[in-house]
Amino acid sequence: MSGKQPVEGPNWNDMLNHMKHRRTWAVSASLTALLLVLTACSADNAGARYSRTVTIAVDAPLTGPLAPMGKGIANSVELAVRQANRTQEVPGITFKTTILDDRGEPFRGKANAARAVGASDVVGMVGPLNSGVALSMQETLDRAHLTLVSPANTNPTLTLGPDWLAGEKVRRFPSYFRTVTTDASQGPFAAQFAYEGLGKRRVFVVDDDEPYGKGLAATFSAEFIRQGGTVAGRENIGAGEQNRGAVAMEIAASNADIVFFGGLYPECSRLSKLLKTVARADIPVMGGDAIDDPAYIKEAGDAAEGDYATSVGVPTDILSSARFFVSSYKIADYKTPPGTYGAYAYDSAWAIVQGVKGAVANNSGRLPSNPRPAVTDAMQSVTFSGVTGPVSFDRYGDSTDKQLTVYAVRGGKWTPLRTGSYVN
Structure with a gap:
């Protein structure tokens, strides 16, 4: 015998157990990393799914003798849309505007209504100034379930039907609303x-x-x-x-x-x-x-x-509820003043924003693929504290605020x- 001590060989059982442990840890780490990636992707996809841009159209006379009133309406709608986006009034929804000129002429208003209906991103319209223009637009918009909210129309026929004076009140167009009282x-x-x-x-x-x-x-x-x-x-x-x-x-x-x-x-x-x-x-x-x-x-x-x-309504300059609107309009430095209907145009646009908000709430947090009917349905329940005071609509689509000056x-x-x- 040589007298040297035998060298102890490796413990194969310990080595196998160590390798199993490392492999389990590696698999676990890989799965964790994969789950984190999938979660991030899922969050990104969810965010994309719930992000949507919609348009509020405006119909008003931007040229011709009534242009000062029309431009005041258009500017005021733009202010409301800016505010809705700034405060994320409807989470996931971005609003924009498109402005259409009717020159105070019914045939142009009717063409603008058809144009708005043909643009799939339009969820509502503010306007028009003239009651006669509104009469030419109502049927086209209502057939497409596209909400129209006027800040200026006062002819009772638009909501109550042609025989309202005789006591026969009929709401022919459920998509039509207004934020002003009537004649x-x-x-x-x-x-x-x-x-x-x-x-x-x-x-x-x-x-x-x-x-x-x-x-x-x-x-x-x-x-x-x-x-x-x-x-x-x-x-x-x-x-x-x-x-x-x-x-x-x-x-x-x-x-x-x-x-x-x-x-x-x-x-x-x-x-x-x-x-x-x-x-x-x-x-x-x-x-x-x-x-x-x-x-x-x-x-x-x-x-x-x-x-x-x-x-x-009440004069805007003495309404505490209108201070924000008046100051914002001045800061925006528009060349045309808001006029008689500017504050009502702001509230009309905000009413549509609230209609969109209601449609989203009624559809599990998403705007329906075709949102127009849902927005029109939600409009009937819209109520908020507006620039001109409390804003809501009666069963005919008329403003519940009857104040006059x-x-x-x-x-x-x-x-x-x-x-x-x-x-x-």
């Missing part, structure tokens, strides 16, 4: 102020032969007569007609102590100027919300002094005189 309240409110507040007893009524103007003149006349007043004469002046001078002379000879004009400010301002300068009749002219604009005073000049207008031209500016509601 069913505005006309009588104006008549009560003229009769009781101003002590007027004889009115000469003129309209522009358009749905808004005719409807407003009709509701004013009915209430003025009910109060005990007399309608000394009636005429209509269509846009572009040359009989304004003859109408002014007829008014001067009628012994009327006030003129009520149903229509838009371009025609009313010309009539007021002719009445005071040509017919030399010192008779105040009164109109509705569509003459409540600085452009009326600019066009009528000194003849506007002492004229009156009723308008929807009377203004007078004092020192070359529209000055608020009285705010209230029509009391029947």
Whole structure:
């Protein structure tokens, strides 16, 4: 024997156990890494799935004589969309706008409605300014379940149907809403102020032969007569007609102590100027919300002094709820002021945002692939504190806010005189 101690060989059982342990740890680590990658991918995919861009269209007169009002509407919608995106009002949803010019003409409004329907990303529309334009758009939009919210239409027919005065109220287009009160309240409110507040007893009524103007003149006349007043004469002046001078002379000879004009400010301002300068009749002219604009005073000049207008809602500059809107509009440095309908346009756009929010909530956190019917359905339950005050809709799609204000031209500016509601 050699006398050397034998060298101890490896313990194969220990080595096998060690290798098994390392292999198990390696497999476990690989699985963990794979799960982390899959989780990250899943999160990315989920984020992409819940991210969507939708469009709120705007229809308004951006060119032509009513452009100042239309641009105020468009700018205000843009502000609302910016705010919705800034605050992520609807998580996962990004809003944008597209602006369509109708020039205040129904056939253009109808074409714009078809264009909006054909754009699959459009989930709602704000506008139009003119009730006559809205009448041309409603059927096209309603057939596509595309929500339309107007910040300016006041003709009751749009929500209550053509026979509403006879007591037959029918909502023909469930996709149509508005954030302003209607001439069913505005006309009588104006008549009560003229009769009781101003002590007027004889009115000469003129309209522009358009749905808004005719409807407003009709509701004013009915209430003025009910109060005990007399309608000394009636005429209509269509846009572009040359009989304004003859109408002014007829008014001067009628012994009327006030003129009520149903229509838009371009025609009313010309009539007021002719009445005071040509017919030399010192008779105040009164109109509705569509003459409540600085452009009326600019066009009528000194003849506007002492004229009156009723308008929807409470003056924006005294509403605490409107401070954010007023300051944001100034900061944005728009060249055109918001005008009578800017705050209502903001609230109209915000109502559509809330409709989208409701559609998402009703569909497990996602906007349906075809969101239009869901948005229209959700609109009926929309309620929020808006720029103009509490915003919600009745069963006809009309605003539940019936506040109105009377203004007078004092020192070359529209000055608020009285705010209230029509009391029947």
